[in-house]
Amino acid sequence: MSKLTKPSDAPAGPVLEVKDLRITFPTQQGPLKAVDGLSFELDAGKSLGIVGESGSGKSATSLALLGLHRRSRAKITGEIVVTGTDMQSASDEQVRQMRGSQIAMVFQDALSALNPYYTVGDQVAEAYRSHVQCSKKEAWAKAVEALDHVRIPDAARRAKAYPHQFSGGMRQRSVIAMGIVCQPRVLVADEPTTALDVTVQAQILDLLEDLRRETGMALILVTHDLGVAAGSTDEILVMQKGKEVERGPVGDVLRRPVHPYTQALLASVPRLDSPSAKVTARLEAIKAGTIDKDDALVQVINLHQTFRSGRGFLGSNRIEVKAVDDVTLDVPRGRTLGVVGESGSGKSTLARSIIRLLQPTSGKVMFEGKDISNLPNGQLKPVRRDIQMVFQDPVSSLNPRIPIGESIALPLRIMGGKNSRQIRQEVQDMLERVGLDPQRFNAYPHEFSGGQRQRIGIARSLMLRPKLLICDEPVSALDVTTQAQVLRLLDDLQEEFHLTLMFVSHDLAVVRQVCDRVAVMQHGKLVEHADTEELYSNPQHPYTKSLLAAVPLLDPDEAREARRVRRQLLTVAS
Known part of the structure; x- marks a missing residue:
């Protein structure tokens, strides 16, 4: 597997700063506050889980981080600063250049995120060429390297395949390859494992953790599943109806939740250790x-x-x-x-x-x-x-x-x-x-x-x-x-x-x-x-x-130990 390197020009301090973010959508019943006064920071190499139910505002937040609400009817106020650039005041061209090179996104539905008419390799290469001046041959080589890095078997050959020829897990890996090919400082993964089987889900989460550790990028993991966040994030931010209700180190939040909503989420998680x-x-x-x-x-x-x-x-x-x-x-x-x-x-x-x-x-x-x-x-x-x-x-x-x-x-x-x-x-x-x-x-x-x-x-x-x-x-x-x-x-x-x-x-x-x-x-x-x-x-x-x-x-220590065991098995198998 190829190795991407940590960027040498990583900025000091937070790579992402969100201050008093508010997102409002117009509806027939009047303005709907999707996000209401959200603030947080994220340092390089760290990971944050944004957790909540549908309608909590977590996905609206993730889209706003990349400026994807631009030209929509949404009203956005507050500050979103990515590696020193204010995404709110930046021009459309500046934001376009930021996407992929400084902050990238992995969407929930990989099949919808990939174009069925182009090979997977072509799509990863295009993501690279949109930010780097290079030949098609150089971009293709970079695409194969990225696909290899996300553990696509026989990447040089499979890069020539189309999305429908990949399994769900391999399609998700391909979307991650598109996200990391330009080595962004921040990767936002919005429900990246919701539609996947448990074994494939574990593989994708392990992959995201390995990429974070190897490249030094910061990771935001958006999910409704506290178990997914437990073993893959340093901190958890719990959202309800557009507001932050609880935030802290993953172990503290999951072992000693303070807010009733967080407690209700934890109580609803199916347990593997005992039947109902x-x-x-x-x-x-x-x-x-x-x-x-x-x-x-x-x-x-x-x-x-x-x-x-x-x-x-x-x-x-x-x-x-x-x-x-x-x-x-x-x-x-x-x-x-x-x-x-x-x-x-x-x-x-x-x-x-x-x-x-x-x-x-x-x-x-x-x-x-x-x-x-x-x-x-x-x-x-x-x-x-x-x-x-x-x-x-x-x-x-x-x-x-x-x-x-x-x-x-x-x-x-x-x-x-x-x-x-x-x-x-x-x-x-x-x-x-x-x-x-x-x-x-x-x-x-x-x-x-x-x-x-x-x-x-x-x-x-x-x-x-x-x-x-x-x-x-x-x-x-x-x-x-x-x-x-x-x-x-x-x-x-x-x-x-x-x-x-x-x-x-x-x-x-x-x-x-x-x-x-x-x-x-x-x-x-x-x-x-x-x-x-x-x-x-x-x-x-x-x-x-x-x-x-x-x-x-749900226990972060147990989740990380399980990941360590899976890594050992992967090493033995390879």
């Missing part, structure tokens, strides 16, 4: 024989799900992907089965095969003793009533042009047998049960927050009183407090409706809180399957151990 009280009670009931652990609502037997493309890349042979490869497992009645694994492990494909959104290539899916794996579409209506699904992204699963009440009512209308008045009443009753105002029947999806939209999706899935509810990454895009609220809601609804749950997730800390049995998938295969208590306390498969080792830890 309800999961513990369910496991005790199973041990006592109150719940029959052998009563399977669903049985998956030697299931295969294979996808084939018409042609391979550039006319090569047909590609065959075994998304689910000979999986056998039970979903016990009245229990919650967690299915975990990284992207591409086959967990979502397994869930879609059980609900028969996909017809299995081979094998069986038995529901209450009946084989549903080969039922024609015309005979799936009873299955659709008894098995429902909550999807990861409530925005894309709700029609933006239909009131939410009508979306929730749709399953009832499809099944028939009830008039409009009855349907409306049942929908309003369900809205109340999931914690939403029943009078908002005619409101549209965009009028609700992310957590509220997920509640709408849950309400719709329960309208037919299913026996099995499959939740596919239902809280992965939510803030920790909203996530905790949705998980509590699912717990309560499971008890009220006597549901069996299948909970698909890459977040092992969340699974620990809601599931009493866990299945681990890797490359389409089931590699481990055990009760939660047994699997978390004594994992058997190396892949399970690697997943557990990558989960962010």
Whole structure:
């Protein structure tokens, strides 16, 4: 791996100073204060975590640091000084030159940040040429060096690839390479790991820490996940409704939080060290024989799900992907089965095969003793009533042009047998049960927050009183407090409706809180399957151990020790 060097002309004192920053956006309801009187400093080589929920002002702050609100309708006052330059009074050309060379940004969605029409290497090279007078050959060499530095394997060859040919983690590494290629003094990473699996997330956080240590750049890590900030920052700044509510060394804030909001955030973080009280009670009931652990609502037997493309890349042979490869497992009645694994492990494909959104290539899916794996579409209506699904992204699963009440009512209308008045009443009753105002029947999806939209999706899935509810990454895009609220809601609804749950997730800390049995998938295969208590306390498969080792830890000392161990393993592997 190439080595970038620490700049010799690093300025003395803070590389970033923010004084009394205020950001206001005009809305139909009047001015909205996104950031209200924020002040902080950051020295070279140091890292600051800006933490808060959606709407706290953290992302608005990060955009303002690079002058990205310019020419928008936002009103910005206060001072933002980057390496001695006031970004507020600087000209557009000065700000453009500052971006990339003095302060750079890593965005949350790497796929959106990369142009699909250009190779990754060309995009990194262009970022370099926009600040340095050099030939295309020299810029390309610098791009390959940067990609190598962020640990893109075989960087000289992979630089010629396009973004869609990279995995999510490699795309994020490429965006980081674009950010560091000009060796900026400050790197702002805005939710850089939110959409990534825990192992890839750990790799990206380790990479950012290594880059900070090797290059001497300052790092601002914007996140809603306190566990992410714990092992990657020196200080934490907690924001709520545009204001700073608490700031201090990471260990002090996380071990002895003072402000009630910080305390609430910490209380909402899923813990890996112990299950929730309800999961513990369910496991005790199973041990006592109150719940029959052998009563399977669903049985998956030697299931295969294979996808084939018409042609391979550039006319090569047909590609065959075994998304689910000979999986056998039970979903016990009245229990919650967690299915975990990284992207591409086959967990979502397994869930879609059980609900028969996909017809299995081979094998069986038995529901209450009946084989549903080969039922024609015309005979799936009873299955659709008894098995429902909550999807990861409530925005894309709700029609933006239909009131939410009508979306929730749709399953009832499809099944028939009830008039409009009855349907409306049942929908309003369900809205109340999931914690939403029943009078908002005619409101549209965009009028609700992310957590509220997920509640709408849950309400719709329960309208037919299913026996099995499959939740596919239902809280992965939510803030920790909203996530905790949705998980509590699912717990309560499971008890009220006597549901069996299948909970698909890459977040092992969340699974620990809601599931009493866990299945681990890797490359389409089931590699481990055990009760939660047994699997978390004594994992058997190396892949399970690697997943557990990558989960962010709230204790900064433990998080840094885990990073040290990962570095050792990386050194041994290389």
